[in-house]
Amino acid sequence: MTNLNEKVVLITGASSGIGEAAARELAAAGARLFVGARRGERLAALADELGSNVGWRTLDVTDSADFDAFVDAAEARFGRVDALVNNAGVMPLSPLAALKRDEWKRMVDVNIHGVLNGIAAVLPRFIAQKNGHVVNVASVGAHLVVPTGAVYCGTKYAVWAISEGLRQEHDEIRSTVISPGVTDTELGHDITDPQVAGALEGWRRKSLRPDAIARAIRFALEQPDGVDVNEIVVRPTAADM
Numbered sequence: 001m002t003n004l005n006e007k008v009v010l011i012t013g014a015s016s017g018i019g020e021a022a023a024r025e026l027a028a029a030g031a032r033l034f035v036g037a038r039r040g041e042r043l044a045a046l047a048d049e050l051g052s053n054v055g056w057r058t059l060d061v062t063d064s065a066d067f068d069a070f071v072d073a074a075e076a077r078f079g080r081v082d083a084l085v086n087n088a089g090v091m092p093l094s095p096l097a098a099l100k101r102d103e104w105k106r107m108v109d110v111n112i113h114g115v116l117n118g119i120a121a122v123l124p125r126f127i128a129q130k131n132g133h134v135v136n137v138a139s140v141g142a143h144l145v146v147p148t149g150a151v152y153c154g155t156k157y158a159v160w161a162i163s164e165g166l167r168q169e170h171d172e173i174r175s176t177v178i179s180p181g182v183t184d185t186e187l188g189h190d191i192t193d194p195q196v197a198g199a200l201e202g203w204r205r206k207s208l209r210p211d212a213i214a215r216a217i218r219f220a221l222e223q224p225d226g227v228d229v230n231e232i233v234v235r236p237t238a239a240d241m
């Protein structure tokens, strides 16, 4: 039995990559899960595979009403909510001079407002129950900036700051930042600049598998009340990113 046994954990962006791996890892640890993303068919298949302790609902994290309804649905299914893993994110990298304003906006909407919408959806409950844990998936890009990553890294610096603010403002609510290095997932499949897409292929030559990040998420979540893992940075051995 772990501290995760029977805990109700919500995961965004569970239709692929790190979120999907986190669902597998946390389900194996005995957590009850409610997973969200836009691609419902993938969530349904994952929930089918993992069994009756896993519920799902489509979710667009940029829509605050949809996020509220997602948390309500989780509570209706399992009777409570103990933790939220704000994992959904997008990374259409490009140089600033390409002026890809729509992509900048999408990154800000998903990576920052998505996290804030999640915090807003759970915080009143966590305050009322004097307990709760928010795990925000940031990035090594919350600590360093690379060319083509100005906006993406900007969103992840923001996630780091928001997480730290949440941590400082509450005595009974835990806040954790998970900062992955390069991990082999679907992230960046929406890069529209062919040169940047090629560079990403190069970075991915040395990459983690998503289960490495899932184990870090599990470690933070399974600590007892009173132990707040503030941040875990996980990179491939000896990698810069």
Ligand code: NDP
Pocket: 012, 013, 014, 015, 016, 017, 018, 019, 036, 037, 038, 039, 040, 059, 060, 061, 062, 087, 088, 089, 090, 091, 110, 137, 138, 139, 140, 141, 179, 180, 181, 182, 183, 184, 185, 186, 187, 188
């Ligand atoms: P993936 O692209 O595999 O997964 C991203 C997930 O986010 C998908 O499940 C996607 O689901 C979901 N998502 C995107 N937009 C929305 C939205 N509007 N509403 C709800 N869900 C959404 O990438 P990763 O697993 O790598 O990404 C997970 C997190 O890890 C991200 O925050 C990313 O920034 C971070 N990260 C990843 C690194 C890496 O190298 N892979 C490195 C550092 C950080 P759907 O499309 O079905 O909605």
